[in-house]
Amino acid sequence: KPPLRAALQTSVVLREEGESGGGAATLRELCRGHVPDHVLSRAEGIGYVMPTDVQSQALPVLLSGRDCVIHAQTGSGKTLAYLLLVFSAVKAQRSAVQALIVVPTRELGMQVRILMIILEKSSCTVMALLDGGMLRRHKSWLKAEPPSIVVATIASLCQMLDKQIFKLDALEVLVIDEVDFLFNSSKQVSSLKKILTSYSSSSKRQTVFASASIPQHKRFVYDCIQQKWTKRDVVHVHVNAIKPLPS
Ligand code: ADP
Ligand code: MG
Numbered sequence: 001k002p003p004l005r006a007a008l009q010t011s012v013v014l015r016e017e018g019e020s021g022g023g024a025a026t027l028r029e030l031c032r033g034h035v036p037d038h039v040l041s042r043a044e045g046i047g048y049v050m051p052t053d054v055q056s057q058a059l060p061v062l063l064s065g066r067d068c069v070i071h072a073q074t075g076s077g078k079t080l081a082y083l084l085l086v087f088s089a090v091k092a093q094r095s096a097v098q099a100l101i102v103v104p105t106r107e108l109g110m111q112v113r114i115l116m117i118i119l120e121k122s123s124c125t126v127m128a129l130l131d132g133g134m135l136r137r138h139k140s141w142l143k144a145e146p147p148s149i150v151v152a153t154i155a156s157l158c159q160m161l162d163k164q165i166f167k168l169d170a171l172e173v174l175v176i177d178e179v180d181f182l183f184n185s186s187k188q189v190s191s192l193k194k195i196l197t198s199y200s201s202s203s204k205r206q207t208v209f210a211s212a213s214i215p216q217h218k219r220f221v222y223d224c225i226q227q228k229w230t231k232r233d234v235v236h237v238h239v240n241a242i243k244p245l246p247s
Contacts, residue, residue: 027051027059027084034063034088042119043080052077054239055084062208063088067231069221070210072239078210079112082175085208087120089172090148096170101151102195104181112151112177126151142166154182158191161198168198171205179209179220189220196229203231 027048028040043049051059054072061068062085070078086099103109113128120126127147146166150157160166174195182188196207207230209221224230 025050027055030056030059031063031084031088035084036087036120039084039087039119043084046118048080052080054078054237055081057239058082058237059084061235061237062206065206067207067234068209069234069236070208071236072212074212076239078177079115082177082208082210083112083116083119085206086116086149086173086175089206092148094148094170095146097146097148097150097166097168098170099149099173099175100157100168100171100195101149101175101177102154102157102192103151104153104178106153108177109151109153116149116151125149128152139163139165154188154191154195157195161195173206173208175208175210177210178212180211180213183220193229196224197227207231207234 027043027050030051031040054070054076058068058070058078058081062081070081072078082101086101090098101112103112109128113126116126125145125147126149127142128151142165152160161168176182176192179192182192207224221230221234221236225232225234
């Protein structure tokens, strides 16, 4: 095995604050040609007109189809960055789970789900798997008509996959939000590995990790690259400081 440092330098591109992310000014300009118009209009409607720093760095990378680690402080706007990617990838007419967002807690899952519903009301179905009860109630319905997008805690997700309630073999985008949090438990790390390895090949799927800190995930991402669980070039978008939100 080559030393960690050397491997990371060849396979991870670092972007620091201030480096140009494409030069476009507005969110609409950054997302043009990728994200459906009605989603951008809704985003503007709730005041998301100018990108935050991390959004202007990450969106060109995400929308070009590359795997990415988005590393920036809490409150920097990582959620909207990966949700815009999700809406660019999901096709309304396909009856299969195309995007999966894994979150550490139920509360975060609810927030992500609410933002998704605000941004996209018409054509995608979003399902939140944040506790076990839901699964039992909707099992047959889910099998017949899988949602386009699933946001799930890792525990609920594993439960669902064990029971084969629906498949993830048409997955286009996999987001692991607050990936650093998952390292608190070795059970979660092994579940995460299972999700990364078991469903859809990494060459087809786009994988995104979001995190506010990097205690251990750098090594984890390196392992993912080595094992071919991600694409070869994982772009590391790192924004250090938060500028005040655009008003
Ligand atoms: P993070 O996941 O990086 O901690 P969030 O995605 O939760 O941050 O976003 C933090 C806050 O910034 C939220 O209240 C969100 O509504 C707001 N926000 C995100 N993007 C924009 C934007 N482009 N313009 C204005 N506010 C934004
Ligand atoms: Mg977040």
